[in-house]
Amino acid sequence: MAEKHVYIEPVTRIEGHAKVSIYLDEKNKVKQARMHVVEFRGFERFVQGRPYWEVPVLVQRLCGICPVSHHLAAAKAMDRIVGAKKLTATAEKVRRLMHYGQTFQSHAMHFFHLASPDLLFGFDADPAIRNVFGVVQKHPDLAVQAVKMRAYGQEVIKATAGKRIHGTGAIPGGVNKNLSLAERDVLLKDVEQMVAWARSALGIARDYTTAHLKELAPFGSFDSNHGGIVRKDGTLDLYDGRFRVKDAKGSMVIDQLDPMKYLDHIAEEVRSWSYMKFPFVKSLGPGKGWYRVGPLARINVCDRIDTPEAEAARVEFMKLTDGKPNNITMAYHWARMIELVHAAEKIRDLLHDSDLQGADLVVKGERQFEAVAVIEAPRGTLWHHYRVNENDQVTMANLIVSTTQNNEPMNQAVMKVVQDHISGKAEITEGMLNHVEVAIRAYDPCFSCATHALGQMPLVVELIDVHGNVIEKRGRA
Amino acid sequence: MSTTCTRMMVIGYGNPGRLDDGLGPAFAERVTDLRLPSVTVEADYQLTVEDAVRIADYDMVLFADASVSGEEPFFCRPVVAVKGTEFSSHHVAPEQVLHLAASLFGVTPQAWVLGIRGYEFDEFGERLSEPARQNLDQAVKFFQDAANSGWQLLADAGTGHGQAQTTTTTRMQ
Secondary structure, three states: OOOEEEEEOOOOOOEOOOEEEEEEOOOOOEEEEEEEOOOOEOHHHHHOOOEHHHHHHHHHHHOOOOHHHHHHHHHHHHHHHOOOOOOOHHHHHHHHHHHHHHHHHHHHHHHHHHHHHHHHHOOOOOOOOOOHHHHHHHOHHHHHHHHHHHHHHHHHHHHHHOOOOOOOOEEOOEEOOOOOHHHHHHHHHHHHHHHHHHHHHHHHHHHHHHHOHHHHOOOOOOOOEEEEEEOOOOEEOOOOOEEEEEOOOOOEEEEEEOHHHHHHHEEEEOOOOOOOOEEEEHHHHHHHOOEEOOHHHHHHHOOEOOOHHHHHHHHHHHHOOOOOOOOOHHHHHHHHHHHHHHHHHHHHHHHOOHHHHOOOOEOOOOOOOEEEEEEEEOOEEEEEEEEEOOOOEEEEEEEEOHHHHOHHHHHHHHHHHHHHHOOOOOOOOHHHHHHHHHHHHOOOOEHHHHHOEOOOOOOOOOEEOOOOOEEEOOOOO | OOOOOOOEEEEEEOOOOEHHHHHHHHHHHHHHHHOOOOEEEEEEOOOOOOHHHHHOOOOEEEEEEEEOOOOOOEEEEEEOOOOOOOOEOOEOOHHHHHHHHHHHHOOOOEEEEEEEEOOOOOOOEOOOOHHHHHHHHHHHHHHHHHHHOOOHHHHOOOOOOOOOOEHHHHOOO
16 A cells, blocks of 8 residues: 655745655554755855955845844854954944844744744634734734834834845944934834833743643653853853753753854754755764754753843743753743843843944954854854955855754654654644644744745645655645 | 825835845835835835834835736736735735734725836846846836826726736745
């Protein structure tokens, strides 16, 4: 009897394209489940030969979802290239404000518009209402908050980067503008409301998780390593720090990794069935060295948060697992909302800091020819590595993005959900397939960025028997 | 149609790093240079949910995007609010932005999609192809003529180009 393959394509309410293949035997038992990325990686070639000072603007073209993270990661790398060891207070704080604005809008967007339909209506709910428009209809107040939070974050970006598209705020060695008093006052007007709404969103995520803990704890969950950057004292820092990895029990695997030495500790495995690579900690090998990144991992690896409401929330969050790393996939949502509050608190604090109106914007030093920078993008750790020649041209670029580091974890989550909710069932329903997507969405993946998509690749949905014959074509949407 | 106190928002969207996908932002830039009264211009990589907030204060909205099929040099057709079911921040259609604006803020601006025909999309590069640039010139002229007509040209835009698709409806799915 023929084996059956079930495909979910495209996976919905994520950024970019992905496909899930589920291989069933004749009794509908799962043999294998994989999340494929079917686009081609090619962006690094695009920046080769370009002058280094253009790179912070060019990399924003990777995709429109988190251009600020790429903009700042590239700018941080180019700081090293121009020998700027320490930025001015104004430059660093303007960049941080931009970064927290990005985090704020991205996390609000994901929680309310991409994840909340599953949480508010249930994983099995009718897909006709289990979407953002269903949220608008049933919870209009939440929907209004969400779009206004997103809009506020975008205004922070616009005020610091210059504009939403082609932002040029961060330049090698600093920034090209400060935050004017007029811009500050516009943002100050609504910041307390943003903190309040973020606090409310955190409450929703926390209460949902604790109320449904019995179902959520095993859902797509598994033990894993966790990675993120922290300061020297272990404090969470989304803009700058050194990489730390803890294992599933909380033991330190890597700490205070100098970004320039990342290749000594991190490698990327290539597998024939996906364009997206599989990063891992070298000392543990590809089988055990893969790690999660993003909000859950960051909260797991840091020792504290330097804003009071987010820190109180982190302490409460860690109590759930007695201070050990939380390996519950669905806890990503709660962790993400802790960071939403943190970002709102940081924006508020920075807006009251007069350094933002300073005039000392750029520093330079001894020219360098290679640089690595690391930053925490909303979806997780983001690495930018460049070499620049004596003619100021980029000769090599390598980017490891958040979703790539979450590649193996998302595959693990898919396999776990498929085994628990699909394997052996006589009929496979839309609700079952949505369970798989719910697990993937917890990571807030962005595949456009992860694969550096170069055009739209043709997508094929096929059922193939043991002899390699296509027996059926089937789509999810 | 009277222009008295009529507030128009133009949103040009697309990725200027993907050749002709940058037609929308290029259109926004050209319209900005026209300095037309009562016209506000925004450019972005794609439409997003907060565009519902942006358009809430306007009487009319023009969504300008690159078109991968349909008439040359461009098409212009009215759009109305439509509730969708699939959603990502890569893929919010003009109809969905209008639906959000109506649902959340109770506003229903008149709206049109301007699809400027492009030809080259499948590689990185910050330039427009020459035919796309010529189409852009004509789209800008159309918009300026529409402004000079008190937006009557937009009011006259028919619905005969419904099959033409913009990059949002084809490439972002």
